Amino acid sequence: MYYIGCVSLCLSVSFTVVVPHDQSVAHVGSIVILPCWISPPENAEALEIRWYRHDQFSSPVLFYQHGKIQDVQEESYRDRSSLTRWSDKSGGLKDGDVSLRLEKLRIQDAGSFHCYVSGESEYDSGEVFLKVTALGSAPVLFPQPLDDGRMNITCKSSGWYPEPDVTWMSDERTVLRPGGVSRSRGADEMFSVHSWTAVSHLDAHLVSCSMSLKTGEFRESRIDIQAVIPSDPWKALFFTLLICALLGLTGLILYKYRHKLTGKKTGKEGN
Template identity: 75%
Template sequence: MVFIIIVLLNLLIEASVSLTVVVPPDPIVAHVGSTVILPCWISPPENAEALEIRWYRQDQFNNPVLLYNQGKIQDVQEESYRNRSSLALRSDQSGGLKYGDVSLRLEKLRVQDGGLFHCYVSGEHSYGSEEMTLKITALGSAPVLSPESLDDGRVNISCRSSGWYPEPSVSWTSDEGRVLRPGGTSHTRGADEMISVHSWTAVSLSDAQLVSCSVSLRPGELKEGRLDIQGIVCSDSSGPWKALFFSVLICSLLGSVWLIF
């Protein structure tokens, strides 16, 4: 008899948490300033119009990103998500709340929005919860390349770019696609969490004529700047010869005037 009671209690406990919530297994990646949909749905499909839907960050159950209850969105959102969060369709064919689509829409994304999000759905006798990861990225500005002539005939090239997240990588290449060794690279994080990068390298005409500086987050997400150093090296190297030529010319002219008089 006791065994039967225990089995029945276990069945009741399992039934009370039988609502299945599904989210994508892979992180969602979105850019700063954009709008993103965090998909979440009930499986098998169930009308969610009368359920409680709660989206919240890690350990912030009572301070939700969005709370839907009693047929409407409640005005208890975490302050930074006011006017930025809403329920949305994960696809045009999802059917919305009536068919168990409880996806979250976030607008005007910030760096601080990155991290774990919990999708929690509960009814009178059941509930379900899953978590997913949102990764925030930002493509920075096109690199600006600045040359500076060195005494040994080489050119030191500085490459600067800002507005990146997370920390980008920097690579230098020649016009032939050969990798050039950087002299150094530094990263600076601003108050808004955005990252600026500064890299530099010294090259000569024997190394390359056209130098490229690429700043990237991952393949396909990069910005590139190029600089033709041939004109710079030739211009600088001809400088002393030009000065010597004009000095000799002036002296010759002065000598000729003196002889005439």
């Protein structure tokens, strides 16, 4: 009886490429791992592994063959892509884990990636979806008084992707109606947002402007309306006049005191 052993690699007659149904989400500039593995788990070191986008099969994001990554990558993914383990519990290629690691994520990386694995007589592929987001800067609030006693507040922020939602709220967490919202997109494809609203001291004590993504991430800033809007114009006028009067009185006292000192000094010199 003869036994044929597996010297370096044993493969099943067939395998299936498995990928998650949920899309992966990551920020611009970060690192993301797109999971892909073969089932049943087998050593994939001798297989051909190709990650590519859309119909760019011949210009792959990564191409692994003959036990190493081949230098035929699409230029924008050069030095940014590699094979990695999906988790610490994974055995990597020896365990059939052919997950892709992408570094320095860009907005252009958003979309679908195909994980293609082939052996001598079988192949299979799966599609992984990546969503790329950018959390913008904290909103900056600018108050400007209006002729009717209200305060116009503008809210500005930049570096967002995709477009964020803008929400104005009072200190009682009541939604305030914005006066308007404008958005612009830069050369880096990220969005800048400018919004504004008009409020009085009767509307709220604190007013907040928040910008949020569908992922639930947000940035928020607040402004104290009472600190920038006088609650009573007559009271404000009274305090202004009072301060002016105190300053005038102080000046008069100093003038007389200085005059008195000057008079005494002159008298002494005469003696």
